[in-house]
Amino acid sequence: GRKLLMIPGPIEFEPDVLHAMSIPTDSHVSPDFIEIFGNSLELMRTVWKSPKGQPFIVAGTGTLSMDMAVANLIEQGDNVLVISTGYFGKRFKDILERYGANTTILEAPIGETVSLEAIEEELNSKQYKALTMTHVDTSTGILVEPKFIAALAKKYNTLSILDGVCSVAGEEIKQDEWGLDVVLTASQKAIGVPPGLALLIASEKAIEVWQNRKTLVSNYYADWNNWLPIMKAYEERRPSYFGTPPVNLIVALETSLKIISKEGMVKRINRHQSLAKAFRAGIAALHLEILPKSNKIAANTLTAIYYPKGIDGAKFSAKMIENNIIIAGGLLPEIKATYFRIGHMGSVSSNDLISVLGALERTLLELGHSMEAGKSIQAFQNELLKIN
Ligand code: PMP
Known part of the structure; x- marks a missing residue:
C-alpha cells in the first residue's frame, strides 16, 4: 500500500511542489527564473517575519546553513555560547570549533531546556560574540523560546543564531521583532521542499559584523562575499552568477512558499x-x-x-x-x-x-x-x- 512518510524530514511534499520539480530545467539567468528566485527571496522574508533581513538561498543542506552562519560571523578565538537541547546543539559546537571559536556549552538534561537564568549568568561572565540555540532539536523534540534568549543576547551585545531547521514555517518565529541575528533552515522540513536547499536570513547587524571582520572567511563556498551580490542581483531582477543554483529546487521552493503564504x-x-x-x-x-x-x-x-x-x-x-x-x-x-x-x-x-x-x-x-x-x-x- 501507499506509505506515509512521517519522519521529521524529509516530509510528505505537496503534489504541486513535486510537480514543480519536474518542469524542464530553465537557464539560471533566464528572466522567468530570475523572477522565481527574486520572488522566493521576498517570500522568505514574510515566513521569517524579517522585512529588514538579508535572505540567502544556496544549494546545500541544513548543516551548510549552520556552517555558513559560523564561517561568516565567527573568527579565531571568538567566545561563543552554545545552548544545547540535543544532538544538533552539539553539532553547532563541532562546527564552531572547526573555525577556532572558544566555545562554552550549556547542555540541558535529556527532556529539559536550559533555564534563562543559567544563560544570563553565562552571558554576564564574559563577553560572548555570539550564542547559538536550536529552536526544535529534532533528536529530542524539545522546543526552546528564542524570543527570550534573543532578548538576553541583545542585552549582552551578543549575536543570536537560531537553528530553525526543524521549526521555520512550523513554529512561531518573528525574526526582526525578537532581534534574532540569523535564522537558518533547510528545505526538507516545514518549508516543504525536497532536500537540497540551505536557507537563512541574516539581520542588518549580522551583515555589519561580517563586514567588519578582521580576517578572511576561511570557507570559500560559504563566504557571503560570493553569495550576497547574487542574492541582491536576483532580488533586483538582474542576471548574475557565482555557483549554478539548483534551478528545479528553487522553482519548487517558490511553489511551496506561495502555498505557505496562501495558508x-x-x-x-x-x-x-x-x-x-x-x-x-x-x-x-x-x-x-x-x-x-x-x-x-x-x-x-x-x-x-x-x-x-x-x-x-x-x-x-x-x-x-x-x-x-x-x-x-x-x-x-x-x-x-x-x-x-x-x-x-x-x-x-x-x-x-x-x-x-x-x-x-x-x-x-x-x-x-x-x-x-x-x-x-x-x-x-x-x-x-x-x-x-
Ligand atoms: N539542525 C536540525 C535541528 C536538524 O533537524 C537537522 C536535520 N535533521 C540539521 C540541523 C541538519 O540538517 P541537514 O540534515 O539538512 O544537514
Whole structure:
C-alpha cells in the first residue's frame, strides 16, 4: 500500500511542489527564473517575519546553513555560547570549533531546556560574540523560546543564531521583532521542499559584523562575499552568477512558499500547534511517555516517544512500515534505542495523524502490548474538537 512518510524530514511534499520539480530545467539567468528566485527571496522574508533581513538561498543542506552562519560571523578565538537541547546543539559546537571559536556549552538534561537564568549568568561572565540555540532539536523534540534568549543576547551585545531547521514555517518565529541575528533552515522540513536547499536570513547587524571582520572567511563556498551580490542581483531582477543554483529546487521552493503564504502564517502555526497537542493527547491515552518532561517544551513539528517496556525498536519500525507508516528511530546516542520519532509538519493533516495513531495501535497490539484499540484516536479527536 501507499506509505506515509512521517519522519521529521524529509516530509510528505505537496503534489504541486513535486510537480514543480519536474518542469524542464530553465537557464539560471533566464528572466522567468530570475523572477522565481527574486520572488522566493521576498517570500522568505514574510515566513521569517524579517522585512529588514538579508535572505540567502544556496544549494546545500541544513548543516551548510549552520556552517555558513559560523564561517561568516565567527573568527579565531571568538567566545561563543552554545545552548544545547540535543544532538544538533552539539553539532553547532563541532562546527564552531572547526573555525577556532572558544566555545562554552550549556547542555540541558535529556527532556529539559536550559533555564534563562543559567544563560544570563553565562552571558554576564564574559563577553560572548555570539550564542547559538536550536529552536526544535529534532533528536529530542524539545522546543526552546528564542524570543527570550534573543532578548538576553541583545542585552549582552551578543549575536543570536537560531537553528530553525526543524521549526521555520512550523513554529512561531518573528525574526526582526525578537532581534534574532540569523535564522537558518533547510528545505526538507516545514518549508516543504525536497532536500537540497540551505536557507537563512541574516539581520542588518549580522551583515555589519561580517563586514567588519578582521580576517578572511576561511570557507570559500560559504563566504557571503560570493553569495550576497547574487542574492541582491536576483532580488533586483538582474542576471548574475557565482555557483549554478539548483534551478528545479528553487522553482519548487517558490511553489511551496506561495502555498505557505496562501495558508497564512498565523493559521499555519495554529494548525501545527493544535495537531501536535491532539497528537500528544493520543500518545498519552496509550500511556506512552514523550521525551520532553512537559508539554510546554514539546515541539509542534515532531514528537519523540519512548517505546513501552518490552518493545523492540527494529521490530516496531518494521511493523509500522507493514502498517504503511514510515517513522524515525532515536537519534540521541545515549538513548538511541529507547525511543522513536514522528514528524508532523508542513502539509500534515489530522487525517494523517489518525492514520499514524491507527498504525501505532495495531503495531503495539501485534507485538503483544496489551491495550484497548481506538483509545488514542478517540483522545486525538476529542482534543481536536476541544481546540477548534
Ligand atoms: N539542525 C536540525 C535541528 C536538524 O533537524 C537537522 C536535520 N535533521 C540539521 C540541523 C541538519 O540538517 P541537514 O540534515 O539538512 O544537514
